[in-house]
Amino acid sequence: xxxxxxxxxxxxxxxxxxxxxxxxxxxxxxxxxxxxxxxxxxxxxxxxxxxxxxxxxxxxxxxxxxxxxxxxxxxxxxxxxxxxxxxxxxxxxxxxxxxxxxxxxxxxxxxxxxxxxxxxxxxxxxxxxxxxxxxxxxxxxxxxxxxxxxxxxxxxxxxxxxxxxxxxxxxxxxxxxxxxxxxxxxxxxxxxxxxxxxxxxxxxxxxxxxxxxxxxxxxxxxxxxxxxxxxxxxxxxxxxxxxxxxxxxxxxxxxxxxxxxxxxxxxxxxxxxxxxxxxxxxxxxxxxxxxxxxxxxxxxxxxxxxxxxxxxxxxxxxxxxxxxxxxxxxxxxxxxxxxxxxx
Amino acid sequence: xxxxxxxxxxxxxxxxxxxxxxxxxxxxxxxxxxxxxxxxxxxxxxxxxxxxxxxxxxxxxxxxxxxxxxxxxxxxxxxxxxxxxxxxxxxxxxxxxxxxxxxxxxxxxxxxxxxxxxxxxxxxxxxxxxxxxxxxxxxxxxxxxxxxxxxxxxxxxxxxxxxxxxxxxxxxxxxxxxxxxxxxxxxxxxxxxxxxxxxxxxxxxxxxxxxxxxxxxxxxxxxxxxxxxxxxxxxxxxxxxxxxxxxxxxxxxxxxxxxxxxxxxxxxxxxxxxxxxxxxxxxxxxxxxxxxxxxxxxxxxxxxxxxxxxxxxxxxxxxxxxxxxxxxxxxxxxxxxxxxxxxxxxxxxxxxxxxxxxxxxxxxxxxxxxxxxxxxxxxxxxxxxxxxxxxxxxxxxxxxxxxxxxxxxxxxxxxxxxxxxxxxxxxxxxxxxxxxxxxxxxxxxxxxxxxxxxxxxxxxxxxxxxxxxxxxxxxxxxxxxxxxxxxxxxxxxxxxxxxxxxxxxxxxxxxxxxxxxxxxxxxxxxxxxxxxxxxxxxxxxxxxxxxxxxxxxxxxxxxxxxxxxxxxxxxxxxxxxxxxxxxxxxxxxxxxxxxxxxxxxxxxxxxxxxxxxx
Numbered sequence: 042x043x044x045x046x047x048x049x050x051x052x053x054x055x056x057x058x059x060x061x062x063x064x065x066x067x068x069x070x071x072x073x074x075x076x077x078x079x080x081x082x083x084x085x086x087x088x089x090x091x092x093x094x095x096x097x098x099x100x101x102x103x104x105x106x107x108x109x110x111x112x113x114x115x116x117x118x119x120x121x122x123x124x125x126x127x128x129x130x131x132x133x134x135x136x137x138x139x140x141x142x143x144x145x146x147x148x149x150x151x152x153x154x155x156x157x158x159x160x161x162x163x164x165x166x167x168x169x170x171x172x173x174x175x176x177x178x179x180x181x182x183x184x185x186x187x188x189x190x191x192x193x194x195x196x197x198x199x200x201x202x203x204x205x206x207x208x209x210x211x212x213x214x215x216x217x218x219x220x221x222x223x224x225x226x227x228x229x230x231x232x233x234x235x236x237x238x239x240x241x242x243x244x245x246x247x248x249x250x251x252x253x254x255x256x257x258x259x260x261x262x263x264x265x266x267x268x269x270x271x272x273x274x275x276x277x278x279x280x281x282x283x284x285x286x287x288x289x290x291x292x293x294x295x296x297x298x299x300x301x302x303x304x305x306x307x308x309x310x311x312x313x314x315x316x317x318x319x320x321x322x323x324x325x326x327x328x329x330x331x332x333x334x335x336x337x338x339x340x341x342x343x344x345x346x347x348x349x350x351x352x353x354x355x356x357x358x359x360x361x362x363x364x365x366x367x368x369x370x371x372x373x374x375x376x377x378x379x380x381x382x383x384x
Numbered sequence: 385x386x387x388x389x390x391x392x393x394x395x396x397x398x399x400x401x402x403x404x405x406x407x408x409x410x411x412x413x414x415x416x417x418x419x420x421x422x423x424x425x426x427x428x429x430x431x432x433x434x435x436x437x438x439x440x441x442x443x444x445x446x447x448x449x450x451x452x453x454x455x456x457x458x459x460x461x462x463x464x465x466x467x468x469x470x471x472x473x474x475x476x477x478x479x480x481x482x483x484x485x486x487x488x489x490x491x492x493x494x495x496x497x498x499x500x501x502x503x504x505x506x507x508x509x510x511x512x513x514x515x516x517x518x519x520x521x522x523x524x525x526x527x528x529x530x531x532x533x534x535x536x537x538x539x540x541x542x543x544x545x546x547x548x549x550x551x552x553x554x555x556x557x558x559x560x561x562x563x564x565x566x567x568x569x570x571x572x573x574x575x576x577x578x579x580x581x582x583x584x585x586x587x588x589x590x591x592x593x594x595x596x597x598x599x600x601x602x603x604x605x606x607x608x609x610x611x612x613x614x615x616x617x618x619x620x621x622x623x624x625x626x627x628x629x630x631x632x633x634x635x636x637x638x639x640x641x642x643x644x645x646x647x648x649x650x651x652x653x654x655x656x657x658x659x660x661x662x663x664x665x666x667x668x669x670x671x672x673x674x675x676x677x678x679x680x681x682x683x684x685x686x687x688x689x690x691x692x693x694x695x696x697x698x699x700x701x702x703x704x705x706x707x708x709x710x711x712x713x714x715x716x717x718x719x720x721x722x723x724x725x726x727x728x729x730x731x732x733x734x735x736x737x738x739x740x741x742x743x744x745x746x747x748x749x750x751x752x753x754x755x756x757x758x759x760x761x762x763x764x765x766x767x768x769x770x771x772x773x774x775x776x777x778x779x780x781x782x783x784x785x786x787x788x789x790x791x792x793x794x795x796x797x798x799x800x801x802x803x804x805x806x807x808x809x810x811x812x813x814x815x816x817x818x819x820x821x822x823x824x825x826x827x828x829x830x831x832x833x834x835x836x837x838x839x840x841x842x843x844x845x846x847x848x849x850x851x852x853x854x855x856x857x858x859x860x861x862x863x864x865x866x867x868x869x870x871x872x873x874x875x876x877x878x879x880x881x882x883x884x885x886x887x888x889x890x891x892x893x894x895x896x897x898x899x900x901x902x903x904x905x906x907x908x909x910x911x912x913x914x915x916x917x918x919x920x921x922x923x924x925x926x927x928x929x930x931x932x933x934x935x936x937x938x939x940x941x942x943x944x945x946x947x948x949x950x951x952x953x954x955x956x957x958x959x960x961x962x963x964x965x966x967x968x969x970x971x972x973x974x975x976x977x978x979x980x981x982x983x984x985x986x987x988x989x990x991x992x993x994x995x996x997x998x
Contacts, residue, residue, distance in 0.1 A: 276483065277483040277484045278483060278486040280478075281476070281484040281545070282486070283437070283470075284437055284470060284471070284475075284476040284478075285470065285471035285475070285548070286469070286470035286472065287471070287497065287501065288467075291497075295489075296486050296489075300487065300488055373488070375487075375488065375534075376487065379534075379535060381535060
């Protein structure tokens with residue numbers, strides 16, 4: 042098992058190289074083709090042509106496109122994303138602050154979404170044919186009909202303003218001071234420095250944006266899980282288990298659910314990728330200092346090095362999630378790791 | 385008494401009307417005895433198992449009669465009563481062993497769950513499981529226990545399920561077509577194992593099957609069902625030796641025999657009515673198809689009459705003794721050696737490489753699906769290809785049809801080489817060769833009408849074909865395959881299984897091919913429908929001098945149709961020659977074992993033979 046998983050990850054890592062090259066080239070090319078001038082946008086009024094030329098040379102924008110691309114790639118290999126034109130700081134520094142914030146938020150939202158999705162799907166299945174299913178079914182429709190950024194606003198309105206349960210700006214209450222950064226993940230840092238007040242504040246701040254993200258993935262999971270449970274419950278092995286007198290609860294949990302969860306699992310992998318896309322708007326609405334907000338600032342100011350870097354990181358994250366889901370799939374589905382019957 | 389049914393009636397509610405899908409069924413099952421429920425699909429034989437497990441489809445309900453298990457009413461008893469019986473006193477052996485085990489759990493986990501339920505302490509479970517698996521002759525119980533179902537063959541899975549069924553020493557085991565999905569040789573072993581366990585434990589067995597000949601060997605008593613009604617009930621020997629009801633006789637006669645003179649199979653007209661057709665039949669439900677029926681049986685349902693001690697027949701005395709007309713003899717030998725060679729293959733083989741791993745190396749030796757073989761079909765000749773699953777017989781069909789590229793060897797058609805699958809040879813092939821696929825359900829596009837389906841091939845030169853010509857052709861083809869021309873507007877879902885298979889054959893006939901390749905085309909059909917299709921193929925031979933490569937696992941069917949045959953095993957031809965010669969004097973041990981594994985018509989032969997290991 043461990044060997045197969047390792048083999049799969051190595052294979053994926055090899056495949057990732059051409060994919061990342063393609064994505065980087067594509068992003069690079071598209072950005073250069075846009076009729077906008079990041080240098081002019083970042084210079085103060087009254088700058089001279091000489092200042093402008095100097096900046097262009099400093100950022101290497103005077104060279105040919107292939108040259109620029111190769112230089113960028115070469116630096117990338119050394120872990121250098123270049124400098125931000127707008128923030129006037131190394132891109133690496135910006136990302137090392139924003140990435141943990143987004144990862145934290147997405148993981149929390151993801152867990153929340155999967156939890157709602159699976160329990161909702163099971164709930165819909167168990168209450169099938171009764172009013173409970175109707176209620177849950179309508180709720181999935183409502184969840185799907187409203188886009189996640191609108192959910193973010195609705196959540197702020199109901200759980201932030203009308204019924205002020207959760208804060209909805211930033212990552213932390215303004216009166217609390219950050220501990221020295223250990224990992225950059227506030228949840229981890231506050232737990233490591235034994236600051237319970239911090240931990241609670243961080244969690245409370247993540248609640249609404251995570252919920253908005255979770256609502257983005259939960260309804261589809263609910264529906265897919267319900268329908269695959271409905272299929273699985275008619276499989277021969279379920280009937281046969283029933284004929285052995287196994288209780289209905291045990292049949293659902295031990296026999297139907299693990300089999301029905303397989304298609305749901307592949308869906309979770311796909312949705313995990315989508316969720317990073319969802320962070321862009323949700324982070325902006327909640328003024329959450331993550332990758333999404335960084336991306337929006339960069340796009341607004343034509344900060345090419347930052348846009349390129351963030352786009353590439355999104356790509357790595359999606360590839361990573363897919364690889365992880367594949368490994369989980371390998372673990373839960375014996376048919377993928379063992380040879381079948383001899384022919 | 386283990387199980388006693390009295391006037392058991394199961395009904396379905398359709399638009400406020402009550403239709404009896406199982407009418408007035410009574411039987412007694414004594415401890416240690418085997419009762420066979422015999423009938424074709426739709427006869428209601430599985431319904432009784434479903435009544436026992438309270439697993440009736442929606443809208444179905446028991447509306448009359450009683451079913452008593454060991455003195456307890458299991459129809460009206462509490463749910464908890466049934467829950468306490470299932471898996472302990474009553475056990476089930478399923479039809480499809482491969483899908484009846486959870487694919488994500490090892491055998492040990494599933495068996496352990498069953499032992500948990502039967503209160504076996506964890507410490508003793510391994511010992512119990514190993515003993516039980518040894519009892520069903522699984523040679524390496526520890527390996528089996530640590531396997532997942534997909535790592536085992538169908539026969540092995542069925543043995544596991546049988547071991548599980550008998551472990552709780554149940555009073556009753558219900559086996560619903562336990563061997564239908566298995567190979568012939570495996571069938572004999574499985575029947576043997578079930579019989580031995582059943583005898584050793586004194587268990588009563590309810591054996592549900594479509595195969596009257598098999599039931600005659602396995603069962604003490606038999607209940608023959610037709611359209612939800614018991615038509616005949618009595619000792620297995622008596623019914624098998626001297627069936628009294630016209631339906632039982634027809635069922636027995638429709639099954640081609642393995643020895644004796646070959647006569648044309650008498651086949652009943654039409655099909656068994658579906659549930660929706662029941663209410664239109666006022667009298668005997670077999671009446672509309674009965675070869676001897678008269679107006680009396682069509683107006684009132686005949687009562688079961690006891691004609692010998694314990695032998696009951698639902699038929700009027702007048703009908704009972706009328707013999708069906710004697711059928712003409714079939715002569716195969718004349719065709720062989722006379723016709724010109726249509727298809728000739730020499731050194732034909734197919735080897736599937738195992739897939740390359742990520743380093744580009746191959747993990748294993750691959751699979752020799754077909755080892756080098758020679759194969760000839762003459763005009764008007766029917767060639768049978770016999771083998772069990774994995775023998776390579778379907779790959780052979782695909783090679784001949786050009787659906788697979790041969791690894792070695794040549795195929796020639798009328799002396800022209802068609803080994804490569806270029807556009808030109810493909811066209812040549814399609815004008816002469818047509819294939820009929822196994823499962824008409826999946827071979828016919830459900831969204832096309834019968835007319836479109838059977839004349840599909842004309843679409844490639846539509847400009848030259850007028851719609852009228854196409855319709856005319858469709859009607860001709862339907863007539864030729866014994867279907868009513870009015871069916872051209874129907875869709876596959878509106879046809880019965882036998883009708884679908886005829887449409888499937890009609891489609892292959894559209895280009896007037898000289899050779900048909902048929903892959904297991906009767907294996908999914910009931911015997912009476914099978915007889916119709918077999919006769920249709922013989923008629924096509926007589927009318928069109930069409931040749932046929934008939935792939936089948938069923939020896940009796942091959943004997944009925946084919947003048948020569950090929951026996952395959954693990955991709956190799958083990959025996960090849962004229963059919964009657966192979967049947968009268970098989971040379972290869974495998975061929976002999978195949979013959980021994982099929983239940984003989986003669987009840988005095990002991991079957992299954994004591995050791996049938998292949």
